[in-house]
Amino acid sequence: MHEVGIMSSAMETVLAQARAHHATRVCRIVLRIGVLAGVEVEALRFAFEVVARDTLAAKAELEIESVSVRAYCATCAEEFDAKDSFVLTCPRCGNFSGDLRQGRELELSRIDML
Secondary structure (H helix, E strand, C coil): CCHHHHHHHHHHHHHHHHHHCCCCCEEEEEEEEECCCCCCHHHHHHHHHHHHCCCCCCCCEEEEEEECCEEEECCCCEEEECCCCCCCECCCCCCECCEEEECCCEEEEEEEEC
16 A cells, blocks of 8 residues: 555645644645546544644545546647546547646645644
8 A cells, every 4th residue: 555655745845834834733634646646545534543643633634636537639730628537538539649738746735734
């Protein structure tokens, strides 16, 4: 379960920022995770409960924002939402695209602390 490693790394960053800002508590952590990032959200939530225990983030809310898949069509020179994340076909011209613009993110987006 690589979600534990992901959450451990995110928590290190969260706690380092909390210490740097002299926070007494972390209230909310926001992660942006792309549909194609290969992360199991429920496993990540479980990992959060484990790694946050006995830290400034123990009572924090974990918010996970899902990032949809977007690709770029060179023929139309436009980005498009990819409904099927495995076959990226431009809805305008029907050409295939291998130019993925969004959907693999794994980002610590926000930390709210007191």
